[in-house]
Amino acid sequence: MSAAGRTTTTVQRRALAVGALALALVTGLAGCSGSDGAEEGTKGAPGDAGGKKGPAAAPQVAPRLIGDGSTAFTGAQPHQPVWQRLKPGETPPQFVVFSWDGAGEDSQKLFSHFRSVGKKYDAKMTYFLSGVYLLPEDKRKLYDPPQHSAGRSDIGFNDVEGIRDTVRELRGAWLEGNEVGTHFNGHFCGADGGVGTWSVEEWKSEISQAKSFVKNWKSNAGLRAEQPLPFDYDKELVGARTPCLEGRKNFVRAAAELGFRYDTSGVNDQIWPKKDSGLWDLSMQLVPVPGRAFQTLSMDYNFLVNQSPGTTQGDPSQHQYWGDQMRDGLVQAFERSYRGNRAPLIIGNHFESWNGGTYMRAIEETIATVCVQKDVECVSFRQLADWLDAQDPEVIAKMRTLKVGEAPQGGWSTFLAAQPPAAQPGAAQPGRPAGAPAAPVAKG
Template identity: 75%
Template sequence: MAATKKTPTSGLAARRNAVRRYALDAVRAVAARRAAARGASGSVRRPIASGTSAGGPDSRGVAPRGAALRGRPAGAVTVAAGVALALAAGLAGCTGSDEDTEGAAGPKRVKAPKSVLRLIGDGSTAFTGAQPGLKKPQRLKPGEKPPQFVVFSWDGAGEDSQKLFSHFRKVGKRYGATMTYFLSGVYLLPEEKATRYVPPGHAPGRSDIGFNDTEGIRATVRELRGAWQEGNEIGTHFNGHFCGPESGVGTWSVEDWKSEISQAKSFVKNWKTNSGLSTEKPLPFDYDRELIGARTPCLEGRDNFVRAASQLGWRYDTSGVNDQVWPGKDEGLWDLSLQMIPVPGRSFETLSMDYNFLVNQSGTTKGAPSMHQYWGNQFRDGMLQAFERAYNGNRAPLIIGNHFESWNGGTYMRAIEETIARVCVRSEVRCVSFRQLADWLDAQDPAVLAKLRTLKVGEAPKDGWPAFLAARPVTAASPALPAGPPARRQAG
């Protein structure tokens, strides 16, 4: 059932007009730190541009300061000055189904025992046993080539009348892909209960992406339930999505982040009480166990968030900017950040996310219809080029972020679907969630991962994978010495 739109801020569909931003300062700060670290180690690093003329991207494909969206519809949330990249909140979609799916089709997928059910709290969530559809990660054998991992992830996941969430669940099952859905907690909080959200640095009930309505919550919970049962991960995109220098997430302390995380969990664990949908099925997971990673709004506030997440025992973060190289850890968390990937036909790269391509193409969510197909093809081909240079090179996991949106006629959703269809069926390719990737990384020999991290973007081992990851030679034993007289035991 579609989410209704009672007021300009009710229902997920209304949030298509709310503009969210990926800040240039955050992108540059992370990139600068990485560049400085590499410079200290003597590696070569292309320079980071300081910006170009107004309206154009810099040499890394990042929109310059002041490149806000043009042509926004009435009712759009105005972004703060000085923020470079923007993200529209809302949801858009294709076709979908109201059916719950108990498990993805395909070989070697195991359903959780239906007899295992333990309700948690008010029954909004439940422990139902091991998540179906997941395989136990295996350690690489000596000389074995790593699989090519690809992670497709969705910020602010939820379901509205256009049903993109349900559509991409079907896409994932069709091509054997599991994904990560980053849920915004306020999507499970009805507008009339808005004051139950007390955001750090803001008045109770404040949210830059609004709240939901009853039918929107019902639809979103249905998709979350089915997605988890199919082996997908349910992460978090937190709550109010505050960006910029005025009490945005970049100003938050470690304790502020812990408060935000606690509230995001609370909205998931109490959606029945808050919405009144007491007869609906529970979410089939314990969110305290399920929640192990996130992407911060606007890629801001990462440093303190990572500290908070580390103290809470989380396992990964995907809020930074990386190249296509094997990941390491930061504060004990796997750094599975977005990556710089090619923009076909252009001289720069940009972040591996739909909106970053949009910024460098139309600069608006409603660009010229005559260009829609070209822009979508450019995004698709950029992802495919990034895939090929990893697949035929260092085999570093490819990280891609997206939004359930119909920007520029839905061309980016088409591009994502076509990319999934092409790469997830390839041999030695695993399209997985961040949780599954973290599980695999944790199962590996740290020395092997360290060696993988020596490979640069697109660099394949010079002498092939068997030689590169061969077992270390066993040191030859020293020749045995002639036996001497037995040693005398000393007194005392």
Template identity: 70%
Template sequence: MMAATKRIALGAVVTALVAGLAGCSGPGPGADGPGAGAGKESAPGAEGNSPAAAPKGPVNLIGDGSTAFTGAQPKLPAAKRLKPGQKPPQFVVFSWDGAGEDSQKLFSHFRAVAKKYDAKMTYFLSGVYLLPEEKKELYDPPQHAAGRSDIGFNDTKGIRHTLTELRAAWLDGNEIGTHFNGHFCGPDGGVGTWSVEEWKSEISQAKAFVKGWKTNAPALKGEAPLPFDYDKELIGARTPCLEGQKNMVAAARTMGFRYDSSGVGNQVWPAKKEGIWDLPLQLVPVPGRAFETLSMDYNFMFNQSGTTQGDPGKHEYWGNQMRDGLLQAFGRAYNGNRAPLIIGNHFESWNGGTYMRAVEETMKTVCTQRDVQCVSFRQLTDWLDAQAPATLAKLGTLKVGQKPEPGWTAFLAGTGPAKPAGSPVPARPADQPAGKGADGSAG
């Protein structure tokens, strides 16, 4: 664990280490990504990852049939309140900004990886990835001309493949959040300059593109609906470049949101901000360096090479450095305060895909540990809401990596009633080996 004296204050990291903070760069016009004709040669369900089975219950179409209510989400266990003195599980959240299936097939790949390691994840969908290029004028972004988007739009094939993955992801028990639409960053009309009312418009449009893709892409009218009511499904987000959080939250908390992951924080237990859970990206170690960076692939890339096409001879080292940094962060939480570990990613092959390898190896190591639950933000939010306030308050007193001195039983004794808030979340078998890597070593 990195010594406390070497940890960098949040403000210093924002201003000095991560200029352009969590870049979430996303593909621009002409790039080989969802914003520029996604999936031009791709086939859904890559690497044998067949789509999840269709809902077995009644399908009640909503609006033009782009979405439907199909009942409670499958494979989503109810949260359970901790008993007095019970050690909390170690939650790990893997999340993806601007989720869409393009020719890299990373959405389908990581959906298969998650199933392999019994993980649920959050996919922050960019609404314009369900809007065809020829209908781009339907998007009226705040402070920009209609039809403008810094990540482009999509084509029919790309929309179809993205829909395939969204359906299957939800049926697998994953969460579909939002990364909003045009991904505007910086001082010139970027999301950080938007008013509360402008954010309400952006959120409404992000919902509308998900709820109206059949109307906007007539060639896809015969496709199956997304199996959820997006007005109920959408409970959280991450803003582009981590900008504009204050006004976005002020808008979002009036529109059904329960959490936000646009902030910058430490590995401590979360609290509510302005009425919703603040679940920020976190400062994690950068092995071999005297500073910490945000728990996101972009930030490791920025601090290592400053470019997505860095020295090929260093690709393996950079990926290992990210993986080992995340494992060190996991280890100090798992063996310390048990604060949820929040990890953000993009479906991108930056620096030869080394960060995608790092994420996959991290999932393989941490999600198989005893008492670890790799969950979506929705699951984490449900669990937090199920806890006794006194329990959360006590957990909130623990610092980064701090293990309760008297032990968990004494530390959380008497913090609240043992009344369950729902059916138990399945735990890993007690006889399952903890495995290696929990201390942050390269597993």
């Protein structure tokens, strides 16, 4: 299937799936379908509040081709922050993660467009690649999906030019400091062999195949003269989002055994994350829907199903309003974290022109609004996981006690102030010499 044709077919299939996702119409929990100067109120220079030094210079390493040359080891990834542990009383940065499910470059050229947007606003992002977007239609039988016949995919495959274009964008995105994760392969949802029914071993097979399509795209597409992807995907791949946010339980078990570092397939409130089976749980979040009495998931698809149920081509007279509603909801979610508990804001999207492209406009305007703010870090999931791992676990646990939008009482300087060391046995305490027995405690 051509890259352009893939978009239309995927949209049609996703639209048909809306009826099965009735819960999304209420709460939006279904969740998925196949460089400026600093001024007042804007982000300051590297090393300002946020516990970050300037990006580390990646050492120059002679590329070492891997396998058939589809990928290569080229050294440390460029443009990565060097995080520092929060100092006592320091305000944590406000992290925002923009991510893309099934990332591929097709006739809409949205991948390349948002790479440009990211560079303009100093926003690093995570691109969740669907492995079948690097597999040509005539090689479809190489994909043997769990619980389905070989060559089956609910989002189709690609053509040679689509693969060439997608690899070009992936290469550039990684060299700019962005992350390449995975959205797996065939995007199977629902009860009939959907990912929610897969075992741990079936998830391992799906992950292995997703890696294989990235590691062998040159051979599979006959593009041997193209430049390799500049990373070792076995090491680069540390996180994912499952199709339709289904199958998370067994996926996390499989991912933990395979050394993944995070998952973003769950649903949560805007609070600080914790680990689940050794992986950071960086779940999607519930955010306001301005003018409505409920929240929805922080994803373009979920605003879509609440605004134009059953169709991706709703009333054109509503497109501007719907896009503004999504943008304003995301900005409201940002503000309540930024001025409250500073919990990371997690946002998910698709390279789709649903409802006239209004959600792409909403995302671009959100990036332009939030990523330039002081103490704000627009990062990839991997970069967020790096920061979390650099912190004192007790500090993360304390920040988790803050509710959605709750600012710490007394401010961060008090909330995260250094705690006095616990008295050691035999140490001198006020009013008694070292070694003297402690005064008895009165019992009521």
